[in-house]
Amino acid sequence: MRIFDTMRDQIVDLKPKDPGKVSIYACGPTVYDVPHLGHARTALTYDVLKRYLTWSGYEVALVSNITDIDDKIINRAADEGVSEDQLSQLYTKIYIEQLQTFGIKDPDHRPLATQFITQMITIIEELMENGSAYEIVGSGVYFDVSKFGGYGALVNRSAEDLRDSAKARIASDEAKNDPLDFALWKTAKPGEPTWDSPWGSGRPGWHIECVAMSLDILGENFDIHGGGSDLTFPHHENERVECEAAGYSFARHWMHSGMLNVSGEKMSKSLGNFQTLGDAMERYGARPLRLAMLQAHYRSLMELSEDTMAGAIGGIERIDAFYRRMDAAQIGPEKTDANAKDRFSGAMSNDLGTPDALAVIFDLINAGNSSLDSQDFERASVSLASVTELLDVLGLGKVKKDSNDEIEKLIQRREVARQGKDFEEADNIRDELRSQGVEIEDTPTGTLWRYS
RNA sequence: GCGUCGGUGCCCGAGCGGCCCAAGGGAACGGCCUGCAAAGCCGUACAAUCGCGGGUUCAAAUCCCGCCCGGCGCUCCA
Numbered sequence: 258m259r260i261f262d263t264m265r266d267q268i269v270d271l272k273p274k275d276p277g278k279v280s281i282y283a284c285g286p287t288v289y290d291v292p293h294l295g296h297a298r299t300a301l302t303y304d305v306l307k308r309y310l311t312w313s314g315y316e317v318a319l320v321s322n323i324t325d326i327d328d329k330i331i332n333r334a335a336d337e338g339v340s341e342d343q344l345s346q347l348y349t350k351i352y353i354e355q356l357q358t359f360g361i362k363d364p365d366h367r368p369l370a371t372q373f374i375t376q377m378i379t380i381i382e383e384l385m386e387n388g389s390a391y392e393i394v395g396s397g398v399y400f401d402v403s404k405f406g407g408y409g410a411l412v413n414r415s416a417e418d419l420r421d422s423a424k425a426r427i428a429s430d431e432a433k434n435d436p437l438d439f440a441l442w443k444t445a446k447p448g449e450p451t452w453d454s455p456w457g458s459g460r461p462g463w464h465i466e467c468v469a470m471s472l473d474i475l476g477e478n479f480d481i482h483g484g485g486s487d488l489t490f491p492h493h494e495n496e497r498v499e500c501e502a503a504g505y506s507f508a509r510h511w512m513h514s515g516m517l518n519v520s521g522e523k524m525s526k527s528l529g530n531f532q533t534l535g536d537a538m539e540r541y542g543a544r545p546l547r548l549a550m551l552q553a554h555y556r557s558l559m560e561l562s563e564d565t566m567a568g569a570i571g572g573i574e575r576i577d578a579f580y581r582r583m584d585a586a587q588i589g590p591e592k593t594d595a596n597a598k599d600r601f602s603g604a605m606s607n608d609l610g611t612p613d614a615l616a617v618i619f620d621l622i623n624a625g626n627s628s629l630d631s632q633d634f635e636r637a638s639v640s641l642a643s644v645t646e647l648l649d650v651l652g653l654g655k656v657k658k659d660s661n662d663e664i665e666k667l668i669q670r671r672e673v674a675r676q677g678k679d680f681e682e683a684d685n686i687r688d689e690l691r692s693q694g695v696e697i698e699d700t701p702t703g704t705l706w707r708y709s
Numbered sequence: 710g711c712g713u714c715g716g717u718g719c720c721c722g723a724g725c726g727g728c729c730c731a732a733g734g735g736a737a738c739g740g741c742c743u744g745c746a747a748a749g750c751c752g753u754a755c756a757a758u759c760g761c762g763g764g765u766u767c768a769a770a771u772c773c774c775g776c777c778c779g780g781c782g783c784u785c786c787a
Contacts, residue, residue, distance in 0.1 A: 283787095286787065297787085299787040302787095306729095329786090412712075412782075415720090418782070421710075421711075422782095423784075436784085438785090463783085463784085463785050485781095487786055489713095490712095490783070491782090492784090492785085497729090516781060549734095552723090552739090554722085554723075557722085560780090562720085564721070567735070568720065568722095568736080568738080570736080571734070578747090578748055579748095581748075612732085613724085614734055616733035617732085618733090626748090626749055627749085627751095629749080629750095631750095680745070682737065683745090684746085687745095687746075687774085696746095698747045699743075700747095707747095
């Protein structure tokens, strides 16, 4: 398996700490609102990574956190007149449900930041003890970037560089020693949720929660730390320096998935609230959305548009039609195509090349359809078995057949009319079904139908 | 402004020195199949510029330089 490692800035061999096992920590969302398509793309990346590694024979442990305390949650809760707990619990629930609907498997652990306050405090204490952090009474505890050699390495920049950049854009907080220093612990403000600490009551800063949770659950030196590319700096770099300054070794590899854009104004006009995962799934369906995302490489910037989705819907339709034909011909899956699986693995093990992997699957579908047409049922069965196995690795498996007595009755009547060569009646029935959004297909073994 | 990633057919999107007269999906057109459809299969067209201009090389979509355009980052966004 080869992956692009942000730290090394190149594609490298994945070298797990323990051979045969891979531990992954993928940064999840701060739950102050419903999930948008970007959250879905990131979650999808690590879902597919885990599925593929598991299929390849690795034992995978995937941790994906929920950050349930932070400024945005506090502000939003105040706006809506609910408690921070109520707000974060509501959006956590929605997040989990929608990802499940989207076909994302639950991670092995889904820790909440607020359950790891003790561990965070311990790390901050260690940083204070060894001089990596300082306290400003009345404000909080800050990480001292100047004490850390190599700050900025994850983004390939020097601390001086980042400092200049920061100065140019941001009014520096005069309390801090250095504009790059960041809060590990924030002193309590009236009306905010607080926890006790050696520095008085307060709440954790951002970044530190991920260090506490990843170390606690996966241990030092875990294999992959991932998230969206917007988290690379400062979030991940800050996590990294906190962890290393405290004396622990952190992630062996860093992965970042690319951003997804839905072209703002053009989109919102015609599509309404298309940016949220829930709306997009309702509008296009979960599988087309998943296919659209997987047809782009996880690191590339992708733009979702009405056209993109129309294409993906067509792609899913092609997959489903393949299954319908196989079912109608009563072909079952038997042995798989080793060669196709090799090609698939080759694509996937090259930094998760899902577009190429999908191309392999579509080639198999094409071959299977041809085999059916030429009555080569054995080869058709091999295609079917291979497609089924590989599609499952990408989480795009087939859906169960719809059933509806009313529709089946109409199809029966049409069948009788066709037998009697009463094509006018048969076509009337077909038109009637179409007006109900039902498309039918006649095959040698009977008539199939689907919602169009 | 600094950094970084990218600009490939009608749309999406792989490819990242020769296997590329550029994968795969979608849309279009023609044919076969069908009572007619749908699905499928076969074929065709669409890139005379792979953002633009230079350069390196026997050979460039792929490497280098410059320019234009876009995304992301530059303290709380996946």
